[in-house]
Amino acid sequence: MTTENREHNFENLKARLEGEYRRLSEQLEALRATKPQEDRREGSPFGKREEEATETADLENRLALEKRVLDQMAEVDYALGKLQKGVFGRCENCGQIIDPARMEILPYAKYCVSCKAKLNRPA
Template identity: 35%
Template sequence: MANEKDSTAKEMERLEKERRRTEAEIARLRSYLETEMERAPGEDEDAPDAAADIYEREKTLSLIRALEDKLASIEHALRSTAIGKYGICERCGERIDPARLEIMPHTSLCVRCQSELERRTRPRRQPSVEG
């Protein structure tokens, strides 16, 4: 089936592209973070935006973490593609909606399973204690 093979190649290409983009983004954020860290903190000790700086760093760090998670998912999806399991929900075995794969090429769960899992990991909305 030439068609099937073509679409697999296309999926892999798309995932590879996504992977490269994610890796580039991680590298960019990391070097941004390094530059930030290099700025001697003692220089202007009473800088009013020291807290804002810390906040920015935390935000960048969590962004990096999220991207690393995404990278792991992409790599996982690439392996799935290699064994012909790409686009199949890992939880229920149903085909994942192509429109969903279009937006999130690295996903390994269908919409239904994803939202079920999210409900389970975040059972209820906690009122924020910050701020």
């Protein structure tokens, strides 16, 4: 891949990353705007305990989703910072250029396929 093609590809990836960051921000806003359900289970033999258990489960699910979105936002933001610094597209382990096909699939990839496979192997 020529330097000119690589730069053009980086511009496309930058636009995708910025769009992904906006999408994740909107998703996070929507999650945070979600209010717990107010429907009461009148007449339930378990009464308040059942309501509390449901509310706790709903809160745990929402917090887990928020954490996942925040983690993804951090990865996208990190990739955008690497673009700005001029080190985008290089493996953080071996320093080699990450395969452009991998970057197309996962624009915030930190490692080449080989290093990622080594890092994922059990010790």
